[in-house]
Amino acid sequence: MADTHVAGHSAVAHQFASMEQQREAGTLGMWAFLITEIMFFGGLFLAYIIYRARDPEAFAAASGELNWKLGGINTVVLICSSLTMVLAVYYVQTGASRRTQIAFLAATIALGGTFLVVKGFEYHEKFVVGHIPIPGFFKWTGHGDPQHVQIFYWMYFAMTGVHALHMIIGIGVMSVLIYMCYRGRFSPEYYAPVEISGLYWHFVDIVWIFLFPLLYLVGAHEGH
Numbered sequence: 508m509a510d511t512h513v514a515g516h517s518a519v520a521h522q523f524a525s526m527e528q529q530r531e532a533g534t535l536g537m538w539a540f541l542i543t544e545i546m547f548f549g550g551l552f553l554a555y556i557i558y559r560a561r562d563p564e565a566f567a568a569a570s571g572e573l574n575w576k577l578g579g580i581n582t583v584v585l586i587c588s589s590l591t592m593v594l595a596v597y598y599v600q601t602g603a604s605r606r607t608q609i610a611f612l613a614a615t616i617a618l619g620g621t622f623l624v625v626k627g628f629e630y631h632e633k634f635v636v637g638h639i640p641i642p643g644f645f646k647w648t649g650h651g652d653p654q655h656v657q658i659f660y661w662m663y664f665a666m667t668g669v670h671a672l673h674m675i676i677g678i679g680v681m682s683v684l685i686y687m688c689y690r691g692r693f694s695p696e697y698y699a700p701v702e703i704s705g706l707y708w709h710f711v712d713i714v715w716i717f718l719f720p721l722l723y724l725v726g727a728h729e730g731h
Contacts, residue, residue, distance in 0.1 A: 530699040537703045541710050544673075548714055551669070555662050555721060558655070565651030569659035570725045572638060572649065574629055578723040581625050585712045588618035596705045599688070602695040608688045612681050612701075615708065619678045626671055633660070640664065663722055670718060673711045680704050 559566045595611035633639060637646030640660040647653045684701055687693060693701060 526696055530702070533699050533703050534706070537706050541706065544710065548669075551662070551666050552717070552721070555666070558658050558662065559725070562652055562655040565655035566659050567725055568649050568651040569656040569663075570722060572636070573663070573723050574632060575723040577625055577629050578719050581622050582715065582719050584618050584622050584625070585715050588615050588622070589709055589712045591615045591618060592705045592708045596698070596702050599693045599698045599701045600695060605688050605691060608693065609685050612685045612688065616678050616681045616685075619674050619681070623671060623674060626667065666718055666722070670711065670714055673714070677704075677708050677711055680707065
């Protein structure tokens with residue numbers, strides 16, 4: 508890609524020789540951050556795999572009580588949000604109107620919010636039926652060792668809860684980008700914040716693509 512440095516451009520920090528160098532440094536920083544996130548979620552996935560191997564029957568029974576239909580809806584929602592994020596980056600890069608840029612960023616926020624609302628309904632459902640893995644709130648009358656079932660729900664709430672937190676952070680970032688778009692901060696020469704934020708958003712979406720089958724589908728035949 509050709510050097511996009513514009514002499515004297517206000518968006519180029521003093522420590523960088525060009526806009527392209529600044530963009531590459533920002534992208535490298537985001538990838539370094541995402542690697543730490545991969546290791547973090549990797550630890551959660553490893554713990555899940557180990558405990559599931561110890562009692563696959565209990566994990567399948569507990570998984571069967573999750574609402575895989577709501578999980579599937581959320582999967583579609585996040586895939587669509589990745590599309591709107593890609594389009595937001597594209598229209599910022601090509602210098603489209605601010606209204607178009609803001610529209611796709613707002614659509615990404617709306618889809619992220621939809622995901623959180625659906626997840627809230629799921630959590631409420633677990634509270635109603637007594638599948639909150641806390642003494643006094645946990646009830647289990649199905650198949651499998653109740654202690655191992657409780658471990659599954661601990662893993663479920665830990666993994667989906669941390670993922671939801673990342674989604675909330677992403678929505679906050681998108682909100683800042685909308686403000687920057689409104690102020691006309693972006694152009695075909697300067698779009699790195701949107702592009703780099705897109706990497707984070709896609710990462711959060713990909714994590715869910717792994718969470719959905721691991722948590723919801725291993726025992727889908729047992730429940731809904």
